[in-house]
Amino acid sequence: QKMSRAAERLRLLITHLDRPPAAIAGASSGALSSHSTAAPYTFGNNLLTPEQRLFYEENGFLLIKNLVSEEDIDRFRREFERICRQEIKVPGLVVMRDVAIAKSEFVPDQKAVSKLQDFQEDPELFRYCSLPEILKYVECFIGPNIMAMHTMLINKPPDAGKKTSRHPMHQDLHYFPFRPADRIVCAWTAMEKVSRQNGCLVVLPGSHKGTLQEHDYPEWEGGVNKMYHGVRGYDPQHPRVHLEMEKGDTVFFHPLLIHGSGMNQTQGFRKAISCHYASGDCYYIDVKGTTQENIEKEVKEIAARKYAVGDEITLKDTWAVRGRLVQGARISM
Numbered sequence: 001q002k003m004s005r006a007a008e009r010l011r012l013l014i015t016h017l018d019r020p021p022a023a024i025a026g027a028s029s030g031a032l033s034s035h036s037t038a039a040p041y042t043f044g045n046n047l048l049t050p051e052q053r054l055f056y057e058e059n060g061f062l063l064i065k066n067l068v069s070e071e072d073i074d075r076f077r078r079e080f081e082r083i084c085r086q087e088i089k090v091p092g093l094v095v096m097r098d099v100a101i102a103k104s105e106f107v108p109d110q111k112a113v114s115k116l117q118d119f120q121e122d123p124e125l126f127r128y129c130s131l132p133e134i135l136k137y138v139e140c141f142i143g144p145n146i147m148a149m150h151t152m153l154i155n156k157p158p159d160a161g162k163k164t165s166r167h168p169m170h171q172d173l174h175y176f177p178f179r180p181a182d183r184i185v186c187a188w189t190a191m192e193k194v195s196r197q198n199g200c201l202v203v204l205p206g207s208h209k210g211t212l213q214e215h216d217y218p219e220w221e222g223g224v225n226k227m228y229h230g231v232r233g234y235d236p237q238h239p240r241v242h243l244e245m246e247k248g249d250t251v252f253f254h255p256l257l258i259h260g261s262g263m264n265q266t267q268g269f270r271k272a273i274s275c276h277y278a279s280g281d282c283y284y285i286d287v288k289g290t291t292q293e294n295i296e297k298e299v300k301e302i303a304a305r306k307y308a309v310g311d312e313i314t315l316k317d318t319w320a321v322r323g324r325l326v327q328g329a330r331i332s333m
């Protein structure tokens with residue numbers, strides 16, 4: 001059987017450079033034995049081809065075409081519309097409007113919704129996070145114990161003329177007070193065709209090999225959405241890849257991968273659904289004294305305003321209540 005060059009390279013890496021992996025508290029040795037220092041970002045469990053595995057190792061993302069069915073996506077869309085029409089109320093759900101719309105006169109229209117966050121209490125939308133076709137890939141990246149930590153349905157609006165529909169380049173780990181980074185992965189599924197025109201994801205391949213960078217609001221004339229921090233000193237010359245996708249295509253990416261999205265220059269609302277997963281044996285960290293202090297402050301301010309809670313609520317608490325086990329064991333999360 002003929003192997004591609006990439007596959008051959010990965011095989012060599014694994015057979016010759018393999019050393020026992022660093023221990024992760026509570027992890028089953030069975031799962032970790034196929035996870036090596038030569039291929040630190042993936043588990044070999046016979047789902048990913050060697051080419052796919054090497055691609056994720058080197059680039060920090062992997063696009064799987066046609067993974068989620070049309071039927072499921074249409075159901076998510078109908079549920080989203082019911083939520084927008086306020087036909088159902090979902091505990092914990094955050095409904096976000098684009099800053100350009102939020103700061104103008106109030107429009108009581110479903111079209112004002114740019115993002116739903118934290119839909120873990122909506123059984124219909126949360127089905128996305130438990131889809132077997134998604135979980136089998138997630139397991140390749142973070143192992144068999146899987147927590148759904150953060151859920152979003154993004155309804156990127158047509159740009160209102162101020163470029164506020166852009167999402168600045170960022171690393172999702174900036175928002176997460178848990179580790180290790182290599183046991184976290186995002187699944188992001190296009191709910192319709194996404195293109196450069198309607199603001200597809202833009203990624204900096206290989207940036208997952210770097211460290212967590214300082215994040216801040218970018219200095220954008222037209223304003224920036226609440227909590228949309230970007231990597232400080234983003235270099236627009238850096239080689240980037242636009243991920244154009246069809247309905248149902250799904251990209252899995254590492255939480256250190258620098259990514260964002262351009263403005264939506266169409267009249268349609270560009271829809272995607274996503275979930276961030278972490279291994280059940282991840283652990284929480286204290287972000288005091290780290291670059292993540294600024295986001296902790298904002299999260300606490302919003303929590304205090306919304307739920308009238310004080311400083312006794314930690315960033316860790318806000319995540320521990322959102323997390324849901326979807327496979328295996330909840331060990332330390």
Ligand SMILES: CCCCCCCCCC(=O)SCCNC(=O)CCNC(=O)[C@H](O)C(C)(C)COP(=O)(O)OP(=O)(O)OC[C@H]1O[C@@H](n2cnc3c(N)ncnc32)[C@H](O)[C@@H]1OP(=O)(O)O
Pocket residue numbers: 094095096097098099102103117150172175224225226227228229299302
């Ligand atoms: C917890 C961290 C999330 C983890 C993310 C993992 C990686 C993902 C990376 C990201 O997605 S980063 C962005 C994460 N986004 C959020 O967490 C959502 C943040 N947004 C919210 O929580 C709410 O939309 C917000 C509290 C900002 C507003 O909701 P409200 O229901 O309070 O809105 P309301 O209409 O009552 O407006 C209150 C104030 O917020 C302002 N506002 C509303 N939407 C805004 C917006 N989009 N940007 C800026 N300001 C906004 C609004 O103008 C008004 O300002 P004033 O008090 O000055 O009048």
Ligand SMILES: Nc1ncnc2c1ncn2[C@@H]1O[C@H](COP(=O)(O)OP(=O)(O)OP(=O)(O)O)[C@@H](O)[C@H]1O
Pocket residue numbers: 166167168169196202218219230231234259260261262263
């Ligand atoms: N100063 C900045 N800080 C962080 N991210 C930025 C900054 N400027 C632009 N970006 C982000 O870079 C990405 C690319 O944006 P840009 O508008 O240049 O291109 P695009 O819309 O993707 O493509 P096109 O070139 O077709 O417009 C987007 O995610 C955008 O939000």
Ligand SMILES: O=C(O)CCC(=O)C(=O)O
Pocket residue numbers: 152154156167172201259260261272
């Ligand atoms: O524009 C998008 O859909 C991606 C947004 C994103 O990266 C995020 O919310 O973390």
Ligand SMILES: [Fe+2]
Pocket residue numbers: 170171172259
């Ligand atoms: Fe992101």
Ligand SMILES: [Mg+2]
Pocket residue numbers: 262263
């Ligand atoms: Mg652009």
